[in-house]
Amino acid sequence: MKLEIDYSKKKVQSVFAIMMLLISFYCNAQLKGGHILGAMGLQSGTQAPEKTLSVYIPGYIYAASSLRDADGDKVGDPNLTMFITGVGANYVSDFKILGANYGASILLAGASNTIQGSYVDSKSDFAFTDMYIQPVQLGWHNKRADFVFSYQMYLPTGKYEVGGSNNSGLGMFMNEFSAGTTLYFNDKKTFHFSALAAYEINGKKKDTDIKTGDILSIEGGLGKTFYCMNAEKTAPKGIFNAGLIYYLQYKVSDDKIPVGNAFIIEPDKDRVGGLGAEVNYLHLGCMTSAGFRWIGEVNAVNRFQGNTFFITLAHVFSFKKK
Secondary structure, eight states, X not given: OHHHHHHHHHHHHHHHHHHHHHHHHHSSSOOOOSOOTTSOOTTXXXXXXXXXXXXXXXXXXXXXXXXXXXXXXXXXXXXXXEEEEEEEEEEEEEEEETTEEEEEEEEEEEEESOOOSXXXXXXXXXXXXXXXXXXXXXXXXXXXXXXXXXEEEEEOOSOOOTTOSSOSSOSSOEEEEEXXXXXXXXXXXXXXXXXXXXXXXXXXXXXXXXXXXXXXXXEEEEEEEEEEEOTTSSSEEEEEEEEEEEEEEEEXXXXXXXXXXXXXXXXXXXXXXXXXXXXXXXXXXXXEEXXXXXXXXXXXXXXXXXXXXXXXXXXXXXXXXX
């Protein structure tokens, strides 16, 4: 009998602890989605050339410098840095759908200090995180504009436990649809502006009825392309791209966070903006590229505000007949 009482008491205490953790965690901020801000920048509305396979290694660093409340005021110094890296691939075929080239992408990555929301004490070791798959990617190319449309999903392959402080994933299946364009202001397509909008629809978190609200993200940039010529000035040896980039993210619908038979009353939906710069270079001789993005965040509400750094190394395999 004593064992049964002790067990029941421990079970009640455990449930109560989780409820208090959820209340303290989620009442002060909202849930994070899977979309990685800063992954797109200059020419975000442009698909890669057809019959190419790009293999890349991304390096994502997000340094949260402050925690902001519903009024955008600073309420904490998190000193939290999230890191993601892995290996990805993007293939664009010459197969046409509605006049667009069909492509697909995949990213296998690991993450440390995975941010679940605005929970300052949530830190985690580097581990395999949620998998990114883009089974549908369509790209159109016109004289003065490019267009893209895609569907991507995030699979909950990373470790997740409700209330856990060592989670490497978000514990939910995520669907996302995106569409965008790159506009060119001259015939040589060297001066351009881009915008890519992505709408994320999230499922329930593992073993819970907790559901992250829908999220809208917009990314792009204004840039200039330069062709680096060879010594004879007869052909380009590389392509250099540089310019200003931005991103915006808004929580569109409320999170669903049940405690007992009721839902937690939440603050205003979170949002954030960011402005920064990007430089990237493609060496045509070896078809290898390197890129760097930095974005400083502004006007954050109910979330962290900080700086995003994105470094990408890639090699492009072309299957076109020379």
